[in-house]
Amino acid sequence: MEEIKLLSLEVINEIAAGEVIEKPSAVVKELIENSIDAKSKRIDVNIVSGGIRKILVVDDGIGINDRYIEKSILRHATSKMNNNTLNNIKSLGFRGEALYAIANASNLSIISRTKNMNTARKLEVSFGEIKKNSPHKGNIGTIICVEELFKRLPVRKKFLKSERAEALAIKNLIKKISLAYPNISFSFSEEGKDKLFLIGKDDTDSERLRVKEIIGKDFLDSSIFIKKDYSNFSFRLYASIPTYNKANWQNSAIIINGRLIKDKAILGVLKAAYAGLLAGNRYPVIILYVKINPKILDINVHPSKTEIRILNRTEINSSLIKMIRSELEKLGLRYSIDSQRALLNSFQNVNKENNKQEIINLPENTVIKKNSSININQEGNADNKYRLGLARAQINNMFIVSQTENSIILIDQHAAHERIVLESLKKDYFNNKVSRQVLLVPEILNVEEDIDLLFTRKKEIYSLGFIFDDYGDNSIIVREIPAILGKINIKILFEDLLENIKEVGIINPMNTSIEKILSSIACHNSIRAGKKLNIEEMNAMLRLMEKTPNSGQCNHGRPTFIELGLKDVEGLFGRI
Ligand code: ADP
């Protein structure tokens, strides 16, 4: 029989530390949370070499009394547990593990001063061992300096991503945390260079301003704000309208009781609220603030406290879905294009209803108002031989109405054009001759952590029709793009392209990965719903559709057109 032995203390410490601080960004998260718990109004973070060399966090919080400074690095030592219960946690920390874990995995120094101390105190610890505890000069607040993180844990160090990726993860983390605390000023610098500076404000508008600073003005302009209170919880939420969507959830944040939470279930609920409004591979951007009575919340399910257990989750989920859905409905958005049959059925139902009444009241919106956006062509004859007929009108700058010998066709111009572009991109790609356009004004894009990815995949991206070069400081200069794309927002296109490349891994012309990538590119060029077209443009589009394979469906699988047989129309009017 194999002998069972206890782990050595070093191994136990290493495992414990690993649970809380598996990477530099996790250390930064714990330190910032401590500063927030200490009621700081300003938190400054500096890092060197992605935080592996050095992490410095300076706050102006309440400080640690010199009597407790040594105790602060002991395992399970915390000042935050009231009445010894996990049932009513209001602080971000409560496990008393972070400083212990960090002290064991680095050279740590803590300089801290409370308002009752005349001078600050400095504690120096090297890989778990206290080296010095002495008076030091310093303001009220705390300075934590972590150096040579994981030096003694080569295994962990080996698994770290590149320094650049770590630095970016830290910056993104600070941005996300700052969304939860618009009253706190945050700064971030990397290798001595300032990267972020956010001023905290206490007024009512501060949250909105912070969202604008972090997620962007475009997002705020394209989103709705909803606020609602229920008995045990309340929501505040900024949710993008469906036309503003992304390839993933990266720009979204869920903040529950001031805590950034990773919760797949809630993301699923948010996505469900947009069902029918967004393709399966597109995501809204949502900043959701939830306040929940701490009594129905269990935060202690994961060492890094990014997951939670909510007792009445079903109630929260359904309230959330209802709330978003009803606000989106108020925007008057169409949910999806019904199939021919559903449309016909609805016509027939209306008909039956109306037959019951002696007098038919037309709903108000069937009256064509003078200023309505119907674009009509009465010329041309109907006995044409084209499969999709001749264009007759455009409705709401969204749909083309055409007529064939024996049918009326409604075409979703955006969906149809997307398919046309995709099929053309595909053809060019497989023939190895993507024609490109040289940009008159090359576009400079800041691509941050994706720079490595871009250059390792440069050849593949080149074959898709994009030419770009390094432009220094994590940015690239885009010089050429596929010709068929016309005038597009290159920044957003690249964002999506990169997300898709990450998702599919290697682009393989032999499988669906290429279809996915090209389809995301096609999506950017397509004539948007909302573009006014003249009759020639409409007819040109119909002729292109006829030549394009798969043109009956858009890239997301919805129909691009519906056709009503004149016979069916006659039937609707009871003529046959
Ligand atoms: P926890 O946050 O779970 O209590 P930590 O190990 O993160 O555990 O911190 C231990 C204790 O050290 C805290 O409870 C707090 O009293 C003190 N502390 C840590 N960082 C700070 C800080 N920036 N300002 C004031 N006190 C701090």
Ligand code: MG
């Ligand atoms: Mg803590």
